[in-house]
């Protein structure tokens with residue numbers, strides 16, 4: 001360890017609203033510690049960086065103590081993390097991953113698993129350490145491997161994504177924004193709807209009933225759009241439709257699907273609005289110009305000439321996000337098994353895209369494991385436990401639309417932390433608000449095992465965006481195994497289903513297999 005002398009009065013108090021404090025770490029100098037339980041996927045720190053030119057570093061920096069704190073920035077300069085960033089110590093099994101954000105010249109630190117209060121928060125520096133890792137038995141000297149000439153935390157600068165130990169998987173190596181070819185994706189997509197009909201004829205167009213309202217005074221539109229947002233009427237099942245239909249002297253506003261509101265949604269009294277009425281509109285976006293023309297006669301529809309069931313483009317950053325989630329569920333499932341429960345875990349991280357995060361209003365990851373055995377309760381499936389945790393979270397933060405976006409000056413985890421072992425409250429939180437329908441809107445659920453039919457139905461009702469699982473359950477699964485719930489005729493929401501390929505990125509079912517008759 002380089003000499004970090006203790007100041008006379010110990011480490012400074014550090015007020016960090018995301019749960020970190022500074023303390024001394026045996027043999028490592030100062031370190032960053034969790035001051036409370038922190039759930040996986042929590043953004044705990046954004047550190048601005050100070051950048052030095054290569055010359056400044058070569059001529060000065062490398063001969064100073066700064067050499068222990070600087071690392072290579074993607075553009076070749078050397079960087080020093082301010083804030084807490086420079087105080088994270090190294091571990092071979094880190095609990096924090098980080099991402100370099102070149103746009104804002106900062107680094108974002110996110111917990112990669114649940115961290116209990118009092119534990120140290122570690123990142124992974126890379127394989128070329130210049131000090132003796134006190135937690136490791138063998139000594140790895142700085143000169144023992146090929147040096148890239150930069151030293152410091154030089155492993156960090158390899159790419160723009162995080163540098164956790166797992167970044168050696170080629171599918172995610174490179175820049176976060178780079179695309180991944182569909183054939184290289186580590187998962188396969190289960191087809192949800194038949195793709196035989198192009199909906200190019202009027203009678204082939206699949207329909208859905210929605211509530212609509214006419215607005216004579218166009219000045220009311222902005223107020224109503226705000227009201228729709230606040231009342232959570234933005235259902236993803238209607239995202240293929242434009243919100244407003246204009247005619248010569250009248251605008252009509254699409255409110256919500258009938259499937260969610262059998263009764264007309266109640267509108268703000270003070271605006272003196274006409275009563276909503278029912279209109280039948282296309283259920284899907286238009287895939288061809290012919291179908292667009294036909295659909296537009298019913299309601300202005302989005303043109304999405306994407307090949308049907310062709311997966312949306314995935315970037316390396318997003319694959320890494322999914323990969324970390326899959327690693328997380330498998331790891332947690334093994335822990336659950338060690339505790340005597342079934343090794344089934346469900347996990348919802350914050351959405352990858354900022355837009356989806358805004359829509360979902362979930363800014364910290366939540367996970368749950370199957371507690372049927374420890375709770376002696378037949379309904380404590382991992383997915384149901386997780387949905388209840390999300391409901392509790394939503395209830396604890398109050399109105400969904402009032403949840404603030406994540407902001408390091410405020411607490412991004414307003415609810416109590418939710419370790420996988422914390423599922424014990426007997427009753428779900430209930431809410432009569434419109435938002436109670438939308439527990440998982442825009443969110444992706446990762447799970448070790450294909451959810452059973454009951455859980456798949458619960459996911460459908462929760463409006464989950466998509467599901468990833470590793471282990472298909474042919475005899476009990478509701479996402480392609482025994483049945484495919486979102487493919488059923490008449491369901492009012494469809495969610496995507498993806499099956500992680502066994503052992504892709506090292507995510508393997510070894511040790512978490514179940515008897516095929518068990519329903520997950």
Ligand SMILES: C[S@@+](CC[C@H](N)C(=O)[O-])C[C@H]1O[C@@H](n2cnc3c(N)ncnc32)[C@H](O)[C@@H]1O
Nearest residue numbers: 001002004028029030068086087089090133134
């Ligand atoms: C970026 S600094 C981390 C903060 C540092 N502990 C401090 O008090 O300023 C890197 C230095 O921390 C120490 N360090 C980090 N992780 C360590 C580990 N696993 N074992 C021993 N020393 C470690 C080494 O001295 C290294 O040069």
